Amino acid sequence: MEISSEQVLAALRNVEDPDFKKDLVTLNMIKELTIVDKKISFTLELTTPACPMKDMLKNACLNAIKYFVAQDAEIHINITSRVTKPTDTTQLAAIKNIILVSSGKGGVGKSTVASNLAVTLAADGAKVGLIDADIYGPSVPTMFGLVGAKPSARETSEGKTLILPIEKYGIKLLSLGFFADPDQPVPWRGPMASNAIKQLFNDADWGELDYLIVDLPPGTGDIHITITQSFPIAGAVIVTTPQQVALADTRKGLAMFKMPSINIPVLGVIENMAYFTPEELPDNRYYIFGRDGGKALATAFGVPFLGEIPIVQGITEGGDNGTPIALDKESKMAAAFAEIAGKIAQQVSINNAQPANC
Numbered sequence: 005m006e007i008s009s010e011q012v013l014a015a016l017r018n019v020e021d022p023d024f025k026k027d028l029v030t031l032n033m034i035k036e037l038t039i040v041d042k043k044i045s046f047t048l049e050l051t052t053p054a055c056p057m058k059d060m061l062k063n064a065c066l067n068a069i070k071y072f073v074a075q076d077a078e079i080h081i082n083i084t085s086r087v088t089k090p091t092d093t094t095q096l097a098a099i100k101n102i103i104l105v106s107s108g109k110g111g112v113g114k115s116t117v118a119s120n121l122a123v124t125l126a127a128d129g130a131k132v133g134l135i136d137a138d139i140y141g142p143s144v145p146t147m148f149g150l151v152g153a154k155p156s157a158r159e160t161s162e163g164k165t166l167i168l169p170i171e172k173y174g175i176k177l178l179s180l181g182f183f184a185d186p187d188q189p190v191p192w193r194g195p196m197a198s199n200a201i202k203q204l205f206n207d208a209d210w211g212e213l214d215y216l217i218v219d220l221p222p223g224t225g226d227i228h229i230t231i232t233q234s235f236p237i238a239g240a241v242i243v244t245t246p247q248q249v250a251l252a253d254t255r256k257g258l259a260m261f262k263m264p265s266i267n268i269p270v271l272g273v274i275e276n277m278a279y280f281t282p283e284e285l286p287d288n289r290y291y292i293f294g295r296d297g298g299k300a301l302a303t304a305f306g307v308p309f310l311g312e313i314p315i316v317q318g319i320t321e322g323g324d325n326g327t328p329i330a331l332d333k334e335s336k337m338a339a340a341f342a343e344i345a346g347k348i349a350q351q352v353s354i355n356n357a358q359p360a361n362c
């Protein structure tokens with residue numbers, strides 16, 4: 005008996021996306037279904053290439069077709085993604101999701117996290133941009149081996165000049181550091197810094213982006229207000245270390261995003277420098293800065309805990325020599341960042357899901 009597309013779709017109606025509590029057919033995730041004899045092939049369209057449930061959903065589709073349609077069907081599932089965006093986005097139309105990486109305190113690893121998240125999402129196939137908005141100490145030029153680099157510009161047919169982000173590792177990058185002498189401090193005054201930051205968003209040729217990651221300065225200042233009030237933000241990721249002095253400041257940073265006048269979804273907390281494991285004692289963990297502080301903070305604020313990153317020499321070295329550690333696909337840290345990036349992308353998709361999905 006011939007297999008019909010109605011039979012296959014009916015089977016796939018039994019596969020539910022756990023995040024959206026609806027089946028894949030209703031969510032319009034099944035595309036390009038073709039059937040030739042017992043060969044069934046279709047595309048499963050997710051809302052992020054970093055979806056942590058892609059293997060689970062693929063297996064559920066295979067099982068449903070085998071169970072409800074034909075045990076001996078030859079099934080080929082092609083997984084693609086079309087990243088969703090918040091429905092009310094009016095500005096920066098080609099940028100789907102702006103994600104802020106923030107910390108209450110300096111030096112906790114915010115730029116390290118922002119850089120490695122960008123690398124991870126780009127490696128998954130997403131179109132990624134990174135803005136280094138840290139007016140006090142822009143680190144992205146160093147972390148991407150671009151100290152001294154200067155972006156060029158192009159003129160549009162309407163006569164507007166657009167800055168061309170510098171591309172590295174498949175990521176489009178702009179940093180305030182590209183516009184200053186690396187050895188000269190730039191005494192940014194509030195309004196000047198705010199204008200410079202707005203230009204990085206509005207006057208740059210970003211093209212289409214799935215995710216624009218923004219590395220914020222530490223604390224809660226003018227730049228935070230400018231960015232959160234000028235652009236549609238998909239969410240903020242909070243980076244902290246576990247010690248009390250960092251947590252106290254992080255608490256304030258987190259509370260800022262929850263203020264009614266700002267009201268930005270907090271995608272979760274990352275605990276950086278969570279512990280140290282010496283190479284010669286791989287089973288030992290030393291909690292140098294205290295234990296589980298980030299987790300406790302996430303629980304106290306009712307936001308997701310995204311994961312912990314240990315203190316690893318390769319992270320410092322990768323940051324210093326312009327090769328973020330997540331580029332090394334075989335490293336344990338690449339896996340840790342992949343897990344965190346997957347949770348962030350999933351959370352963004354859930355927030356955008358009126359009525360989309362992951």
Ligand SMILES: Nc1ncnc2c1ncn2[C@@H]1O[C@H](COP(=O)(O)OP(=O)(O)OP(=O)(O)O)[C@@H](O)[C@H]1O
Pocket residue numbers: 107109110111112113114115116117138141143221222276277313314315316317319320321323324
């Ligand atoms: N998990 C880690 N293991 C080892 N080194 C780390 C780790 N996280 C960050 N570092 C190192 O700590 C230093 C500070 O990190 P980073 O610049 O990312 O912090 P930051 O919060 O962005 O700082 P700033 O407030 O200056 O912007 C860098 O040298 C970085 O390589």
